[in-house]
């Protein structure tokens with residue numbers, strides 16, 4: 001990896017400003033849809049943490065925050081479906097409205113598994129809010145109820161998204177140069 005993370009990008013997809021604007025737009029949709037209700041926001045670590053921290057501050061409504069850590073069996077750029085829960089929820093979601101906050105929906109496997117898992121815990125409702133939606137990557141039927149951007153089938157990093165645990169702290173979202181993940 002270059003010392004300047006930007007040198008590893010093929011292009012910038014969304015700037016800091018575009019992300020901030022998109023996050024505000026989605027936060028307003030959520031506030032509108034859940035008016036008068038109190039949400040439990042479940043952030044999926046690590047990818048969702050930056051998005052979640054910005055989103056919940058723009059929502060302007062009561063919300064409880066919790067986190068899960070999940071990892072899928074698979075390599076760095078694709079997931080296989082089997083999911084390991086590495087950190088459980090700490091709050092009781094029975095009869096609660098749950099909003100799962102995730103970095104990206106690609107194959108849809110992670111979130112379709114999680115949705116089923118959380119509905120087994122007795123949630124009253126479960127919706128998904130993803131920073132990015134990659135519909136072309138879908139392997140199972142799953143829709144994000146909210147997404148900030150729809151992106152094409154390219155491997156992206158930044159604003160929480162990683163490749164091999166790097167680039168999460170880039171303030172923008174960019175396409176990683178294929179030579180970076182091909183040599184890994």
Ligand code: IMP
Pocket residue numbers: 047077078079102103104105106107108109110111154155156157161162163
């Ligand atoms: P899914 O189960 O295939 O929908 O995969 C979701 C997970 O794969 C995300 O939470 C990411 O960690 C990872 N992922 C999928 N596409 C990308 C990408 O373009 N960049 C970084 N991570 C990705």
Ligand code: MG
Pocket residue numbers: 047162
């Ligand atoms: Mg990841």
